[in-house]
Amino acid sequence: MxxxxxxxxTHLAEIHDLRRAQELLFWDQSVMxxxxxxxxxxxxxxxxxxxxxxxxxxxEVGTLLDALSDYELELDYDSDDASLIRTTRRDWEKARQVxxxxxxxxxxxxxxxxxxxxxxxxxxxxxxxxxHLERAVELKRRYIDCFGGYDEPYDVxxxxxxxxxxxxxxxxxxxxxxxxxxxxxxxIGSVDGDDGFMEGPWPTTAxxxxxxxxxxxxxxxxxxxxxxxxxxxxxxxxxxxxxRLTTRYKEDDITSIxxxxxxxxxxxxxxxxxxxxxxTPLCHGVSSALHESQSRLWENIVGRSRPFWNHFYPSFQAxxxxxxxxxxxxxxxxxxxxxxxxxxxVDADEATYNLHIILRFELEQEIMAGTIDLKELxxxxxxxxxxxxxxxxxxxxxxxxxxxxxxxxxxxxFPTYSLGNIVSVQIxxxxxSEIPDLHDQFEQGEFGQLHEWLRTNLYSLGRxxxxxETLERVVGTPAIDAAPYVRYLKDKLGALAxx
Amino acid sequence: MxxxxxxxxTHLAEIHDLRRAQELLFWDQSVMxxxxxxxxxxxxxxxxxxxxxxxxxxxEVGTLLDALSDYELELDYDSDDASLIRTTRRDWEKARQVxxxxxxxxxxxxxxxxxxxxxxxxxxxxxxxxxHLERAVELKRRYIDCFGGYDEPYDVxxxxxxxxxxxxxxxxxxxxxxxxxxxxxxxIGSVDGDDGFMEGPWPTTAxxxxxxxxxxxxxxxxxxxxxxxxxxxxxxxxxxxxxRLTTRYKEDDITSIxxxxxxxxxxxxxxxxxxxxxxTPLCHGVSSALHESQSRLWENIVGRSRPFWNHFYPSFQAxxxxxxxxxxxxxxxxxxxxxxxxxxxVDADEATYNLHIILRFELEQEIMAGTIDLKELxxxxxxxxxxxxxxxxxxxxxxxxxxxxxxxxxxxxFPTYSLGNIVSVQIxxxxxSEIPDLHDQFEQGEFGQLHEWLRTNLYSLGRxxxxxETLERVVGTPAIDAAPYVRYLKDKLGALAxx
Numbered sequence: 001m002x003x004x005x006x007x008x009x010t011h012l013a014e015i016h017d018l019r020r021a022q023e024l025l026f027w028d029q030s031v032m033x034x035x036x037x038x039x040x041x042x043x044x045x046x047x048x049x050x051x052x053x054x055x056x057x058x059x060e061v062g063t064l065l066d067a068l069s070d071y072e073l074e075l076d077y078d079s080d081d082a083s084l085i086r087t088t089r090r091d092w093e094k095a096r097q098v099x100x101x102x103x104x105x106x107x108x109x110x111x112x113x114x115x116x117x118x119x120x121x122x123x124x125x126x127x128x129x130x131x132h133l134e135r136a137v138e139l140k141r142r143y144i145d146c147f148g149g150y151d152e153p154y155d156v157x158x159x160x161x162x163x164x165x166x167x168x169x170x171x172x173x174x175x176x177x178x179x180x181x182x183x184x185x186x187x188i189g190s191v192d193g194d195d196g197f198m199e200g201p202w203p204t205t206a207x208x209x210x211x212x213x214x215x216x217x218x219x220x221x222x223x224x225x226x227x228x229x230x231x232x233x234x235x236x237x238x239x240x241x242x243x244r245l246t247t248r249y250k251e252d253d254i255t256s257i258x259x260x261x262x263x264x265x266x267x268x269x270x271x272x273x274x275x276x277x278x279x280t281p282l283c284h285g286v287s288s289a290l291h292e293s294q295s296r297l298w299e300n301i302v303g304r305s306r307p308f309w310n311h312f313y314p315s316f317q318a319x320x321x322x323x324x325x326x327x328x329x330x331x332x333x334x335x336x337x338x339x340x341x342x343x344x345x346v347d348a349d350e351a352t353y354n355l356h357i358i359l360r361f362e363l364e365q366e367i368m369a370g371t372i373d374l375k376e377l378x379x380x381x382x383x384x385x386x387x388x389x390x391x392x393x394x395x396x397x398x399x400x401x402x403x404x405x406x407x408x409x410x411x412x413x414f415p416t417y418s419l420g421n422i423v424s425v426q427i428x429x430x431x432x433s434e435i436p437d438l439h440d441q442f443e444q445g446e447f448g449q450l451h452e453w454l455r456t457n458l459y460s461l462g463r464x465x466x467x468x469e470t471l472e473r474v475v476g477t478p479a480i481d482a483a484p485y486v487r488y489l490k491d492k493l494g495a496l497a498x499x
Numbered sequence: 500m501x502x503x504x505x506x507x508x509t510h511l512a513e514i515h516d517l518r519r520a521q522e523l524l525f526w527d528q529s530v531m532x533x534x535x536x537x538x539x540x541x542x543x544x545x546x547x548x549x550x551x552x553x554x555x556x557x558x559e560v561g562t563l564l565d566a567l568s569d570y571e572l573e574l575d576y577d578s579d580d581a582s583l584i585r586t587t588r589r590d591w592e593k594a595r596q597v598x599x600x601x602x603x604x605x606x607x608x609x610x611x612x613x614x615x616x617x618x619x620x621x622x623x624x625x626x627x628x629x630x631h632l633e634r635a636v637e638l639k640r641r642y643i644d645c646f647g648g649y650d651e652p653y654d655v656x657x658x659x660x661x662x663x664x665x666x667x668x669x670x671x672x673x674x675x676x677x678x679x680x681x682x683x684x685x686x687i688g689s690v691d692g693d694d695g696f697m698e699g700p701w702p703t704t705a706x707x708x709x710x711x712x713x714x715x716x717x718x719x720x721x722x723x724x725x726x727x728x729x730x731x732x733x734x735x736x737x738x739x740x741x742x743r744l745t746t747r748y749k750e751d752d753i754t755s756i757x758x759x760x761x762x763x764x765x766x767x768x769x770x771x772x773x774x775x776x777x778x779t780p781l782c783h784g785v786s787s788a789l790h791e792s793q794s795r796l797w798e799n800i801v802g803r804s805r806p807f808w809n810h811f812y813p814s815f816q817a818x819x820x821x822x823x824x825x826x827x828x829x830x831x832x833x834x835x836x837x838x839x840x841x842x843x844x845v846d847a848d849e850a851t852y853n854l855h856i857i858l859r860f861e862l863e864q865e866i867m868a869g870t871i872d873l874k875e876l877x878x879x880x881x882x883x884x885x886x887x888x889x890x891x892x893x894x895x896x897x898x899x900x901x902x903x904x905x906x907x908x909x910x911x912x913f914p915t916y917s918l919g920n921i922v923s924v925q926i927x928x929x930x931x932s933e934i935p936d937l938h939d940q941f942e943q944g945e946f947g948q949l950h951e952w953l954r955t956n957l958y959s960l961g962r963x964x965x966x967x968e969t970l971e972r973v974v975g976t977p978a979i980d981a982a983p984y985v986r987y988l989k990d991k992l993g994a995l996a997x998x
Contacts, residue, residue, distance in 0.1 A: 017546035020539065021520055028523060028737075032531070036723035036740025040519070043778060044737070047516035051550065224535035238543070241535025279542060 001071045005081065008064040011055070012088060013279040018052040020238050027236040027244045031228045042111070053103065057095045065089045080276050083464035087282060090163075097146045106139050110408035117407035124397040126378050129407070134374055136409045137367055143409075144368070154365050157412030161288040162419065164466050167365065169480070170415050173422065174358050176482040182388065184490060185351055188339050188497035189390070195335040200323045202256075204249035210319045211247060211260035214312065218264050218298060219451045220245070225267055233259050235266035235295075240278055243267040254323070255347075258299050258336075265298035266291060268451060272459025285459075287467040288413065289480070292420025293427060294454070300350050300421075301428050301488075302450070307442035309333055339493055341389040343398040351489055354421060355388045360403075360414040368411065423471065425485040427458070430475045500570045504580065507563040510554065511587060512778040517551040519737050526735040526743045530727045541610070552602070556594045564588045579775050582963035586781060589662075596645045605638050609907035616906035623896040625877050628906070633873055635908045636866055642908075643867070653864050656911030660787040661918065663965050666864065668979070669914050672921065673857050676981040681887065683989060684850055687838050687996035688889070694834040699822045701755075703748035709818045710746060710759035713811065717763050717797060718950045719744070724766055732758050734765035734794075739777055742766040753822070754846075757798050757835075764797035765790055767950065771958025784958075786966040787912065788979070791919025792926060793953070799849050799920075800927050800987075801949070806941035808832055838992055840888040842897040850988055853920060854887045859902075859913035867910065922970065924984040926957070929974045 022045055029041050055061075068085050075082035113132035120129035144156045154167040212220070212227060220227070225243040236244045245263040249256050269285045277283045285291040302308055309316075313329045324332055339349050345356040363381065366372045372380060381400040382393040393399040405413055431453050432438055438450055458474050468478035521544055528540050554560075567584050574581035612631035619628035643655045653666040711719070711726060719726070724742040735743045744762040748755050768784045776782045784790040801807055808815075812828045823831055838848045844855040862880065865871045871879060880899040881892040892898040904912055930952050931937055937949055957973050967977035 013542070014546045014550070017539075017543040018550075021524060021543050021547060024527060024543075025520060025523065028527065032725065033737070034721060034723050034725055034741055037738050040516075040738035040741065040777060043512070044516040044520050044523075047513045048520060051513070051517075222533060224533050226531065226533055238532070239536050239539035242533055242539065278539060 001068070004064055004067050005071060005085075008061070008068065008088070009084070009280065011061065011064070012084070012281055015052050015055050016279050016281060016283065018048050018055070022048040022052070023236050024238045024244075027238075027246075030230045030232075030234070031244070031246055046107070049107070050104075053095070053100070056092065057100075061088070061092050062096075065092060078464075080274075080280075080282070080464065084280055084282055087463055091281060094159075098143065099146070102139070102142060102146070106143065106409050109135055109139055113407040114404070117401070117404060121397050121401040124395045124401070126396045126401060129401065130374060133377075133406060136406060137374065137411075140409050140411050141368065152365075154368055154412065157364075157368070158415065159412075161413050161416050162467055163287060164468055165287075165289075165419075170361065170419065173480055173482050174361060174415070174418065177354060177418070177422070177486065178358055178388075180482075180486045180490075181351060181354055184493070185339060185341065185355070186390065188493050189341055189352070192340075193334050193338060194331070195338060197323055197327050197331075198254065198335050200252045200254070200320075202249075202251060202254045202320055202323055204251060206319050207249045207254070207256045210316065211257050213315070214257060214303070215245075215260050215264040217445055218261070218302075218447050219268055219271075220264050224271060227260065233263055235263040235270070237267070237270040240271055240273050240275060240283065243271050254320075258303055261303040262295040262299040265295035268298070268454070269294045269459050272455040273462040274460040277462045277464070282463040284463050286461065286463050286465065286470045288416035289419035289423055290458070290467055290470060292417055293423035294458075296421050297424040297428060297454075301424055302442065302447065304337055304350065305439070305442065306333060307439040310443050311445040334496060337493065337496055339497075341391050343391070343393060344402055350421075351493060352389060354418045357414050357418040359384055359388055361418075364411050364414065419480055422480055422482050422485040425488045426471070426475045426481060427454075428488070429484050500567070503563055503566050504570060504584075507560070507567065507587070508583070508779065510560065510563070511583070511780055514551050514554050515778050515780060515782065517547050517554070521547040521551070522735050523737045523743075526737075526745075529729045529731075529733070530743070530745055545606075548606075549603075552594070552599070555591065556599075560587070560591050561595075564591060577963075579773075579779075579781070579963065583779055583781055586962055590780060593658075597642065598645070601638070601641060601645070605642065605908050608634050608638055612906040613903070616900070616903060620896050620900040623894045623900070625895045625900060628900065629873060632876075632905060635905060636873065636910075639908050639910050640867065651864075653867055653911065656863075656867070657914065658911075660912050660915050661966055662786060663967055664786075664788075664918075669860065669918065672979055672981050673860060673914070673917070676853060676917070676921070676985065677857055677887075679981075679985045680850060680853060680988075683992070684838060684840065684854070685889065687992050688840055688851070691839075692833050692837060693830070694837060696822055696826050696830075697753065697834050699751045699753070699819075701748075701750060701753045701819055701822055703750060705818050706748045706753065706755045709815065710756050712814070713756060713802070714744075714759050714763040716944055717760070717801075717946050718767055718770075719763050723770060726759065732762055734762040734769070736766070736769040739770055739772050739774060739782065742770050753819075757802055760802040761794040761798040764794035767797070767953070768793045768958050771954040772961040773959040776961045776963070781962040783962050785960065785962050785964065785969045787915035788918035788922055789957070789966055789969060791916055792922035793919075793957075795920050796923040796927060796953075800923055801941065801946065803836055803849065804938070804941065805832060806938040809942050810944045833995060836992065836995055838996075840890050842890070842892060843901055849920075850992060851888060853917045856913050856917040858883055858887055860917075863910050863913065918979055921979055921981050921984040924987045925970070925974045925980060926953075927987070928983050 025041065025045050025048070029038070029045075033041060065085065065088065072082050072085040109132070113129075113136060116132050117129055120126060140157065141153075144153045147156045150156050152167045158165045158167060158170065208227075215227070224241040225245060227245045227247060229248060230246040231248065233246045233248055235246070238244070245260070245267050247256050247259045247263060266285075269291060273283050273285075285294070309329060309332070313332065317324050317327075337350070339351045341352050342348055345353065348356055359381070362384070363372065363377070367374070367377075378396050378400050385391075385393050385399065405411075431450060435449055435453060441447070441449060458470070461470055461473065465473065471480070472478040524540060524544050524547070528537070532540060564584065564587065571581050571584040608631070612628075612635060615631050616628055619625060639656065640652075643652045646655045649655050651666045657664045657666060657669065707726075714726070723740040724744060726744045726746060728747060729745040730747065732745045732747055734745070737743070744759070744766050746755050746758045746762060765784075768790060772782050772784075784793070808828060808831070812831065816823050816826075836849070838850045840851050841847055844852065847855055858880070861883070862871065862876070866873070866876075877895050877899050884890075884892050884898065904910075930949060934948055934952060940946070940948060957969070960969055960972065964972065970979070971977040
């Protein structure tokens with residue numbers, strides 16, 4: 001039996017190698033590749049993807065999993081080996097539901113739609129994108145049809161990013177959040193400030209040095225990670241000891257230091273997965289929401305906190321004398337925490353960000369249910385956006401066309417961004433209950449104990465458990481709960497607005 | 500029939516994608532990877548290698564090749580399609596001779612031996628390396644046993660790098676070369692000069708800028724290539740439009756500009772392969788010697804020529820004022836062309852370099868024939884080295900242990916370095932016969948016509964033909980001939996010694 005298990009592990013390790021190679025090729029394409037390399041690179045990535053997929057959905061894996069059923073029951077549920085069999089069986093059963101032709105069609109349509117979307121966004125030309133959006137929706141409906149046993153069709157899409165999560169649950173969480181957020185934003189979003197200094201200049205070499213200074217204090221180390229430049233920042237990994245963070249710098253924008261903290265959060269999660277899970281399908285963060293909870297925790301709960309800036313602000317002023325040499329800490333702190341409705345999701349503040357997401361979540365359900373005529377989507381977007389955020393949308397470029405996700409059929413992903421925000425505070429409250437002096441540590445520039453707690457309690461688990469089981473192990477309940485996040489926003493932003 | 504051909508092409512394209520991904524992973528490991536990534540990277544590369552190998556030696560390929568025999572005969576011999584079938588059949592038949600277990604054993608033994616070799620070299624400890632060398636030789640003998648139809652066993656090893664090349668032919672070429680070189684070096688190798696200024700300082704940022712300046716004049720362009728830092732420089736490629744050159748800088752050494760020209764030569768070859776061969780096994784330089792002929796042509800015949808420096812020297816002086824501000828061009832020119840016996844092959848000058856190679860070639864044949872007791876190899880090396888180069892070898896670190904090749908079983912590779920030198924001048928004489936004013940063009944900093952000639956006549960062919968067929972198409976004869984190279988060395992170095 002142990003021989004069959006070793007066979008399964010070897011097979012899965014090979015698939016994992018292919019997946020990691022694919023991830024590195026993507027990183028290289030985004031960060032290093034000369035422009036001429038694009039066309040063959042696409043073939044290379046597609047080939048690795050197809051081979052990995054074929055190897056995974058093979059009958060061979062099914063036969064091994066069947067043969068290992070009894071062995072799994074003998075093992076401790078919490079053991080790496082039982083978790084590997086359990087998680088692989090679930091992944092395999094799901095992957096087998098989708099015919100290879102449909103999977104390939106979705107990938108192909110996404111690749112085709114990407115350039116069209118980019119052109120449509122650049123030219124504010126929704127009709128150009130419309131046929132591709134229609135096709136993406138049609139394909140996603142066929143994808144949903146491959147599955148049974150869901151409460152709502154959208155459950156199938158959510159499950160791809162947040163295994164086991166139900167639409168009804170997200171709806172409840174977002175309803176709770178919206179009910180609190182809309183009035184809160186109406187109240188504090190009107191407080192204006194003199195933030196003109198935020199336009200810099202912020203010399204880019206100093207941005208790079210300061211980004212590194214911050215994330216090194218979080219645990220980033222060049223022995224296992226890099227920080228490079230790209231157009232759309234992301235974090236990737238070729239192994240737990242080979243983490244690739246990316247960022248971007250603009251002379252008139254200091255967002256980069258938050259980008260670095262955000263991507264560092266993703267990277268520390270991947271780095272912290274137990275070494276015993278290396279080269280297995282468990283060697284990853286467990287879900288999109290849990291992953292985002294870590295990028296958001298480091299970026300927002302740590303990086304936009306008062307104790308953090310009490311430590312860093314003097315050296316920050318010294319690093320950027322022209323921009324903030326004569327700006328006092330309070331003014332800077334208010335500027336980086338300013339709540340102000342804006343059009344672009346990725347530039348939104350901590351609070352209004354969630355309204356962008358809730359809007360996408362609602363529209364995605366209606367699109368999948370077919371209750372929206374896609375031709376009218378821009379009008380519906382604009383009306384709903386103004387209702388939630390209080391500002392009129394000037395163009396589709398700044399509206400429904402702003403995000404890439406739908407071009408690739410990525411319906412179901414958006415909600416995990418806000419779920420990540422929410423979970424980040426559930427986890428934060430738990431850490432603080434166990435380490436009450438964390439803020440004192442931040443004042444001293446010490447983040448090691450926080451990192452260690454997160455590593456032990458969350459990162460090391462990888463994909464051993466479901467997201468719900470994982471959350472329960474970390475915070476004591478499997479349920480995502482908006483209340484702590486609302487408390488956190490009210491406390492922090494309310495105080496800033498009142499002061 | 501065209502359907503079967505398309506099937507073969509698709510299958511080979513996938514294998515090529517895997518090979519290119521493997522090459523990119525190697526590049527990344529050598530240039531970008533954080534040190535922690537090494538252990539999983541080895542697995543990733545091994546997995547890609549195994550899958551590519553399995554896909555290639557499959558019965559499926561054999562069946563397709565059989566089915567395509569008639570189709571091949573209908574096609575023009577020079578067509579891409581006929582060349583693809585012809586070359587693939589030959590590759591496939593060769594690859595099928597070697598049992599997968601032996602191939603894996605050779606790879607595994609090489610990986611194991613590498614670290615031991617590095618330690619042995621660092622500590623001048625040949626006995627430490629000896630058992631690994633013995634195993635490498637034993638495995639290589641078993642490898643030879645997989646094949647038949649050779650004149651001498653060493654033919655099999657040569658063929659891996661220089662398809663169709665016979666040991667007897669190399670022996671004849673090297674005998675011709677040695678007969679001329681030994682007295683030439685004895686004569687001119689004694690001319691000393693005041694080269695102290697070569698120790699710099701050469702600021703490394705200026706080295707990088709100047710390396711780029713030179714190779715950009717050769718045709719390097721960031722739209723399809725990069726130049727990065729590594730420990731042991733090499734050129735790699737992920738596609739004809741994605742060329743990765745590497746180099747290294749030392750403050751007290753200006754070798755880097757020649758390294759850049761050398762690697763650029765390799766890169767321009769890969770870049771120049773016809774776009775119609777992309778994603779096929781023909782998309783590569785045709786052999787090790789032909790490849791080396793191009794790195795050497797750009798490095799030595801161009802980069803160490805008088806017309807080249809007539810153009811570049813003024814700006815070179817301006818870029819490195821501290822080192823050569825008051826060194827006149829003639830003195831610099833003599834220093835970079837100084838012939839002086841030395842211990843380390845990779846640091847050797849244009850002329851003595853070949854004696855290092857001839858020594859390796861002779862020893863490799865004797866080792867394979869079993870006429871040398873490997874325990875006595877250092878003594879034999881040292882005696883022969885002093886005989887050829889006239890200087891005593893102070894240690895095995897500077898002697899038989901200096902090169903990595905044997906640790907990985909890479910017997911048969913060394914000769915291609917000198918064959919590359921020889922071929923480079925055969926090609927050069929041909930180009931000059933067609934473009935007599937090339938040196939005048941160099942004086943103007945113009946290298947475009949040379950590049951274009953090489954691209955049209957050599958690079959674009961890729962692996963469509965055998966190395967012999969390729970050489971014949973370029974210079975008019977399939978035979979490698981040392982005479983032009985000897986003429987070139989005598990003319991250039993003789994003049995320098997006499998002046």
